[in-house]
Amino acid sequence: MIRHLAGRVGQALVACFGVLTIVFFVMxxxxxxxxxxxxxxxxxxxxxxxxxxxxxxxxxxxxxxxxLGDLARLDLGESLxxxxxxxxxxxxxxxxxxxxxxxxxxxxxxxxxxxxxAMAVWRGSIIERALAAFVLAGQSLPTFWSGILxxxxxxxxxxxxxxxxxxxxxxxxxxxxxxGALTMSTFARMxxxxxxxxxxxxxxxxxxxxxxxxxxxxxxxxxxxxxIPVVTIAALEVGNLLAGAVIVETVFAWPGxxxxxxxxxAARDFLIVQSVVLFVSIVYIAMNLLADLAYAGIDPRxxxxx
Amino acid sequence: xxxLALTLPLLAPLxxxxxxxxxxxxxxxxxxxxxxxxxxxxxxxxTDSYSVYRNIFDNLVTRDTAGKxxxxxxTAWRYTNDTTIVFDLRSDIVFHDGSKLTPDDVVxxxxxxxxxxxxxxQLSQFDQIASAEVTGPAQVxxxxxxxxxxxxxxxxxxxxxxRAYVERVGDAKFNQEVIGSxxxxxxxxQRGVQSVLDAxxxxxxxxxxxxxxxxxxxxxxxxxxxxxxxxxxxxxxGLTPDDAEAIKSEKSLQLLPVPTERIAYMFVNAQAGPTxxxxxxxxxxxxxDRDLIISALQQGYxxxxxxxxxPANFGYLSDLPGWPHDPAxxxxxxxxxxxxxxxxxxxxxxxxxRRLNEAVQQMLGEVGLKVEIVMLDQPTYxxxxxxxxxxxxxxxxxxxxxxxxxxxGVIFPLFRSGSIWSKYNNPEFDAAVDAARVVLDETxxxxxxxxxxxxxxxxxxxxxxxxxxxxxxxxxxxxWTPTANEAFFVSEMKWQP
Numbered sequence: 001m002i003r004h005l006a007g008r009v010g011q012a013l014v015a016c017f018g019v020l021t022i023v024f025f026v027m028x029x030x031x032x033x034x035x036x037x038x039x040x041x042x043x044x045x046x047x048x049x050x051x052x053x054x055x056x057x058x059x060x061x062x063x064x065x066x067x068l069g070d071l072a073r074l075d076l077g078e079s080l081x082x083x084x085x086x087x088x089x090x091x092x093x094x095x096x097x098x099x100x101x102x103x104x105x106x107x108x109x110x111x112x113x114x115x116x117x118a119m120a121v122w123r124g125s126i127i128e129r130a131l132a133a134f135v136l137a138g139q140s141l142p143t144f145w146s147g148i149l150x151x152x153x154x155x156x157x158x159x160x161x162x163x164x165x166x167x168x169x170x171x172x173x174x175x176x177x178x179x180g181a182l183t184m185s186t187f188a189r190m191x192x193x194x195x196x197x198x199x200x201x202x203x204x205x206x207x208x209x210x211x212x213x214x215x216x217x218x219x220x221x222x223x224x225x226x227x228i229p230v231v232t233i234a235a236l237e238v239g240n241l242l243a244g245a246v247i248v249e250t251v252f253a254w255p256g257x258x259x260x261x262x263x264x265x266a267a268r269d270f271l272i273v274q275s276v277v278l279f280v281s282i283v284y285i286a287m288n289l290l291a292d293l294a295y296a297g298i299d300p301r302x303x304x305x306x
Numbered sequence: 307x308x309x310l311a312l313t314l315p316l317l318a319p320l321x322x323x324x325x326x327x328x329x330x331x332x333x334x335x336x337x338x339x340x341x342x343x344x345x346x347x348x349x350x351x352x353t354d355s356y357s358v359y360r361n362i363f364d365n366l367v368t369r370d371t372a373g374k375x376x377x378x379x380x381t382a383w384r385y386t387n388d389t390t391i392v393f394d395l396r397s398d399i400v401f402h403d404g405s406k407l408t409p410d411d412v413v414x415x416x417x418x419x420x421x422x423x424x425x426x427x428q429l430s431q432f433d434q435i436a437s438a439e440v441t442g443p444a445q446v447x448x449x450x451x452x453x454x455x456x457x458x459x460x461x462x463x464x465x466x467x468x469r470a471y472v473e474r475v476g477d478a479k480f481n482q483e484v485i486g487s488x489x490x491x492x493x494x495x496q497r498g499v500q501s502v503l504d505a506x507x508x509x510x511x512x513x514x515x516x517x518x519x520x521x522x523x524x525x526x527x528x529x530x531x532x533x534x535x536x537x538x539x540x541x542x543x544g545l546t547p548d549d550a551e552a553i554k555s556e557k558s559l560q561l562l563p564v565p566t567e568r569i570a571y572m573f574v575n576a577q578a579g580p581t582x583x584x585x586x587x588x589x590x591x592x593x594x595d596r597d598l599i600i601s602a603l604q605q606g607y608x609x610x611x612x613x614x615x616x617p618a619n620f621g622y623l624s625d626l627p628g629w630p631h632d633p634a635x636x637x638x639x640x641x642x643x644x645x646x647x648x649x650x651x652x653x654x655x656x657x658x659x660r661r662l663n664e665a666v667q668q669m670l671g672e673v674g675l676k677v678e679i680v681m682l683d684q685p686t687y688x689x690x691x692x693x694x695x696x697x698x699x700x701x702x703x704x705x706x707x708x709x710x711x712x713x714x715g716v717i718f719p720l721f722r723s724g725s726i727w728s729k730y731n732n733p734e735f736d737a738a739v740d741a742a743r744v745v746l747d748e749t750x751x752x753x754x755x756x757x758x759x760x761x762x763x764x765x766x767x768x769x770x771x772x773x774x775x776x777x778x779x780x781x782x783x784x785x786w787t788p789t790a791n792e793a794f795f796v797s798e799m800k801w802q803p
Contacts, residue, residue, distance in 0.1 A: 032685060032688075032689055033685065035685060035688040035689060035692065036684065036685055036688070037427075038427075039427055039428075039430060039431075040706065040708075040719070041430060041708060041715060041719040042430055042726075043430070043719075043725065043726070044724075044725075044726050046429075046430055047726070050425075053425065081343050081344075081350060082343055082344060082350075082497075083344055083346070083349055083477075083478070083481055084478070084481070084482075089497065092497055092498065093498060148526075148528045148529075151528070151529060151532045152532065155532055155536060156532050156535050156536055159536060162538065163529060163532040163533050163536050163538055164337075164522070164524050164529045164530075164532070164533050164538065165499075165500075165522060165524070165538075166499060250525050250526050251526050251528075251529060252526075252529065253522070253523065253524040253525060253526065253529055255496075255498040255499045255523070259498065259523075259525065260498060262525060263340055263341060263498070263523070263525070266340065267340070267343055267352065269343075
């Protein structure tokens with residue numbers, strides 16, 4: 001188990017290092033960031049002076065070494081546009097992104113898992129078909145469109161929910177639903193397959209033969225076994241939710257890191273963009289690692305296979 | 307039944323009172339497309355930041371609604387020679403911390419913004435100032451490196467900051483907790499979320515019409531429209547012409563479109579490829595149908611211009627002829643130049659209106675030029691566009707604003723040889739724009755610009771398309787006149803009955 005754990009953590013660290021290297025080189029090789037930072041009317045001399053000031057005229061490998069050195073000291077630099085430490089600017093947005101991800105996860109679990117169970121238990125019935133349509137809708141509606149529709153209906157027409165911003169829990173409802181819809185569909189499909197798989201096993205037939213009702217058999221035995229793949233998926237989905245909120249945060253003016261990324265791209269705030277990409281990648285890798293470890297923890301066969 | 311009949315009228319107001327029709331309130335809510343980048347007025351001057359902090363500070367001079375430069379902190383100014391200008395200052399201005407605004411604060415503000423180690427992005431707008439000194443109890447004298455006619459236009463953007471406070475707390479903290487002398491003071495700035503300002507009732511210009519104002523960052527246009535429709539916000543900006551058309555019928559709202567100093571133009575490479583031939587460039591100018599672009603793409607929210615400059619800028623001459631839309635003549639010119647069927651590259655990036663690219667592509671296709679649209683990411687686009695003539699492509703589009711309302715900030719960086727944007731070299735043009743930037747006499751400057759624009763018309767290193775609009779959307783009850791420089795003075799807004 002320890003060896004498995006160490007191996008996985010090692011792989012994750014290598015992945016993190018790979019990500020920060022790729023982020024660094026891609027952002028430099030795609031063009032000169034200095035050009036994005038100067039005012040339009042700047043002269044060639046002013047651009048050269050700023051390039052030198054920012055150190056972008058040094059050899060790429062020297063810049064890379066300096067960047068790794070700064071990272072090792074957990075120094076993400078100072079935003080060239082906002083004139084404040086990047087770490088602070090990114091950190092201010094994280095609680096909003098976490099709150100949104102939590103809300104979306106709640107929506108996804110709360111709707112997805114019951115829907116999946118119901119689809120498996122009442123397989124072939126009108127209930128399954130109705131739920132399948134619901135799940136498909138959650139999966140296929142693009143958030144920039146469903147978000148606007150929700151704003152128009154619940155915000156403008158009915159006036160039940162605030163149309164934008166982050167003023168308390170009521171502001172969190174629509175963005176959570178919009179962001180959680182796709183994850184909800186994933187949970188519903190996974191749960192359905194998993195429960196169907198377990199329902200066909202002998203122990204279910206045996207339990208039914210002992211006189212257990214179908215619902216009791218599902219509740220007492222099936223769900224426990226069916227949970228393993230769902231838990232794994234959940235950890236992966238948390239990574240998705242934390243990383244994939246750019247559109248939802250923009251549509252609902254939710255001040256998380258997705259919106260920060262968009263604002264920083266528009267404002268040409270190069271170091272913030274780089275740090276946001278890094279943050280999202282590391283969250284994703286960490287969630288993958290957690291999923292791996294959780295899977296091994298729940299199912300001993302995984303450990304033994306190694 | 308009778309009871310119900312009695313109850314209904316009592317309930318009616320509940321249904322009628324949607325937020326959009328509520329009584330005008332003391333707090334004005336503004337939806338901006340983005341957050342404030344810096345509160346420090348000597349750092350960023352993007353439209354969102356400027357919209358907020360300009361309400362917190364007084365500037366040396368300002369512009370009235372007609373665009374004329376008028377006193378603010380300075381009451382009067384006079385040139386003692388071509389490079390020396392004396393400003394008389396108000397002595398009744400008080401900063402939000404109670405300290406008096408003195409000539410020393412004005413000198414400090416100028417010295418701060420032109421100090422290279424402060425690295426202000428606005429440095430290039432003020433670096434013609436050589437020095438500033440206190441020359442009387444309410445007087446400051448400025449010296450410029452050369453005679454500099456755009457000085458007053460640049461000083462419109464110079465906010466006066468309190469020296470003692472800035473020096474005490476340092477630049478970083480000042481940026482977070484700014485103190486100015488303007489009609490509003492900063493109450494709270496939640497980065498990325500909103501900024502709240504309170505009225506400064508002791509402002510020398512009088513009490514503002516609102517007790518407070520909240521600026522929110524709402525990037526998505528449909529969301530901003532929803533905020534306006536539900537009364538969550540009172541005013542917003544940055545609507546596209548299509549949005550404006552769609553929301554026009556909303557009875558509780560009003561559109562406030564205003565022509566700005568931003569010029570939509572096309573760059574034409576005069577130094578490489580088929581467009582090196584002047585006839586090809588002239589043919590392009592005649593093939594592009596400005597009126598169609600304005601009516602079909604801009605829905606009328608634009609004004610045609612004959613030159614690469616708007617009427618809101620000094621140096622604009624309304625009697626200068628442009629190229630007529632004449633596809634037949636364009637075709638003949640291309641034939642004469644032997645460029646029929648030639649392929650030219652139109653460099654662009656996602657930052658530019660894709661529909662305009664395609665419209666131009668089609669218009670030029672109709673006269674016999676094959677336009678290949680090359681979509682690049684913004685850094686690559688800028689690198690190529692600012693690079694050598696060979697890599698800059700034949701065409702590109704842009705919207706240029708110098709925030710100074712002067713031809714010097716537009717055609718000098720765009721077409722003067724040696725500038726990074728220019729792919730054009732005509733010593734006669736260079737001489738005209740060089741002369742216009744070092745002479746103070748306005749009549750003489752206009753003569754130089756007339757010459758410059760005549761040369762540009764003949765050589766076509768660029769084509770003026772239209773004067774761009776800023777489209778605001780506000781509650782019907784808000785009374786306000788927007789201006790060409792997109793200043794957002796809340797103290798000039800009020801509710802009307």
